Amino acid sequence: MILGNTLYFLREASSSFRRNKLMTGAAVVAMALSLVLIGIFLLAALNLNLFVDRIRQRVDIVVFLKDDLVDITALRGALEARKEVESVTYLSKEEALAEFKKQLGPKRSWVDAVDGNPLPASLELRLNHDHLNSIRQLSSWIESLDGVEEVNYGQRETELLSLVVKLILIFDLGLGLLLGASSFFMVFNTMRLAIYSQREEIEIMRLVGATDSFISGPYIIGGIAQGFMGGAIALLVLVALYNLSVVAMGRLLGVPLAIAFLPFNLSLAVAVAGILLGLGGSLASIRRFRAS
Amino acid sequence: MIRFYNVYKTYGRGVHALIGINVQIDKGELVFLVGPSGAGKTTFLKMVYREELPTQGQVLVNRLSIAKLKASEIPYFRRKIGVVFQDLKLLSHKTAFENVSFAQEVIGIPRTEAKSKTAEILRLVGLGGKMNLRPDQLSKGEMQRVAIARAVVNDPLVLLADEPTGNIDLETSLEIMELLRGSSSRGTTVVVATHNREIISRFKGRAIHLVDGRVSDDGEVS
Numbered sequence: 254m255i256l257g258n259t260l261y262f263l264r265e266a267s268s269s270f271r272r273n274k275l276m277t278g279a280a281v282v283a284m285a286l287s288l289v290l291i292g293i294f295l296l297a298a299l300n301l302n303l304f305v306d307r308i309r310q311r312v313d314i315v316v317f318l319k320d321d322l323v324d325i326t327a328l329r330g331a332l333e334a335r336k337e338v339e340s341v342t343y344l345s346k347e348e349a350l351a352e353f354k355k356q357l358g359p360k361r362s363w364v365d366a367v368d369g370n371p372l373p374a375s376l377e378l379r380l381n382h383d384h385l386n387s388i389r390q391l392s393s394w395i396e397s398l399d400g401v402e403e404v405n406y407g408q409r410e411t412e413l414l415s416l417v418v419k420l421i422l423i424f425d426l427g428l429g430l431l432l433g434a435s436s437f438f439m440v441f442n443t444m445r446l447a448i449y450s451q452r453e454e455i456e457i458m459r460l461v462g463a464t465d466s467f468i469s470g471p472y473i474i475g476g477i478a479q480g481f482m483g484g485a486i487a488l489l490v491l492v493a494l495y496n497l498s499v500v501a502m503g504r505l506l507g508v509p510l511a512i513a514f515l516p517f518n519l520s521l522a523v524a525v526a527g528i529l530l531g532l533g534g535s536l537a538s539i540r541r542f543r544a545s
Numbered sequence: 546m547i548r549f550y551n552v553y554k555t556y557g558r559g560v561h562a563l564i565g566i567n568v569q570i571d572k573g574e575l576v577f578l579v580g581p582s583g584a585g586k587t588t589f590l591k592m593v594y595r596e597e598l599p600t601q602g603q604v605l606v607n608r609l610s611i612a613k614l615k616a617s618e619i620p621y622f623r624r625k626i627g628v629v630f631q632d633l634k635l636l637s638h639k640t641a642f643e644n645v646s647f648a649q650e651v652i653g654i655p656r657t658e659a660k661s662k663t664a665e666i667l668r669l670v671g672l673g674g675k676m677n678l679r680p681d682q683l684s685k686g687e688m689q690r691v692a693i694a695r696a697v698v699n700d701p702l703v704l705l706a707d708e709p710t711g712n713i714d715l716e717t718s719l720e721i722m723e724l725l726r727g728s729s730s731r732g733t734t735v736v737v738a739t740h741n742r743e744i745i746s747r748f749k750g751r752a753i754h755l756v757d758g759r760v761s762d763d764g765e766v767s
Contacts, residue, residue, distance in 0.1 A: 258653060261650060261656075453634070453636060454636060454647075456634065457634055457636065457647070457648070457651075458651045459620075459623075460594070460596075460623065460628060460630075460634070461623065461624070461648040461651060461652060461695075461699070462619075462620040462621065462622070462623035462624035462652050462699075463620060463651035463652055464617075464620040464621075465616075465617075465620070467651060467652075467653065468651075
């Protein structure tokens, strides 16, 4: 009985597709397009976030020391005692200068012209990754310690990037809602037209005693199928766009790019979003006809 | 099988379709519902298959009060009632066969079973050779037979026919009536709404006369 019904629903849904080819096609394309746009912004946010994470991982706190500081060991001990700090490396004034000269390479001659060593000694802190978020508090605490000239960390840059990621995600969410709503209405309208064009069948079905769930079955299956197709097309387009852009940009920049694609669960979410939109659209249109 | 207790039906403001109807129709009876158009015949039938509810009074079908049926119970209730609609309501893009099998499939009867039953019932109404024709390829009388086939294919307890002989010549009308009588003789309660007095006088039997929503006469036509 259940199998029989399902077969009937599938038959009816596919014949409804064929009858309303244009509308159904348009709804599927609109949904795919919406999901592609949402996906592109998701990809952008995801990759930017990965980028920020990578920067964060490299970011250490650099504590520049006053030239008159004598007891480096005490300061170092205090820093090492913090649970956020994984390791502390001391860089003397001389080492700092040597490092600086090495970085400058051939342009180092002007440094040689300077008298003495203007660079401060420093302690470079490598942080525990679990505590990256408390970097700001840690920095201001270190700044208050004796003998500390200045504290430097990459926080400002990463904070800015994090903000950008957040903005993209918010924009993506807004865009998602807007495009999601429009896809929903496309499916809703397609289904409503299909229901309208089959109103005679539906009336007869009701009069001979078909249950509402039986009458709704083909439309629900149809909505799910439209959503699934929209989601699947969107995923394929995203994969294609991703591969094209990685190859194209890699060629442009001359280096292979480390851009990630959506992880499996997000890819699944794109497909599921399509299915849910389709299901929602068909359920809403069915509610309308049941009410009438 | 069908009982109307002091039934009133009022549409909108003050359009009285039925006024104080008291009627009892027993199992297996064949009853004519007679009266001019606008007398309330269709409203009467619509209450029996619960398309309309009484404004006042009670309608019982197979001992069930139609007003007390839950929405989820209505489909199952309707499966026991076959209706030949005034406008037939045949699907124009489906063949005679498909029209009849459709009515079975949508209530969950397996396809193979529906197919064999459809073929059997179409042969019974004399359309064995025209199963694959669409309504526009059939005559009025043949379309009427398809509608009857669809109404009786699920072995209903009650068969309602709204003007089944409208716009059909007398000879064909009598054939149609024979089909309905056949149903009744197999135990189905049959109610035929008609204003065709010729048919009634030829067939005899019980006739309920409706005039302006009231029962003006209820008795055997002699």
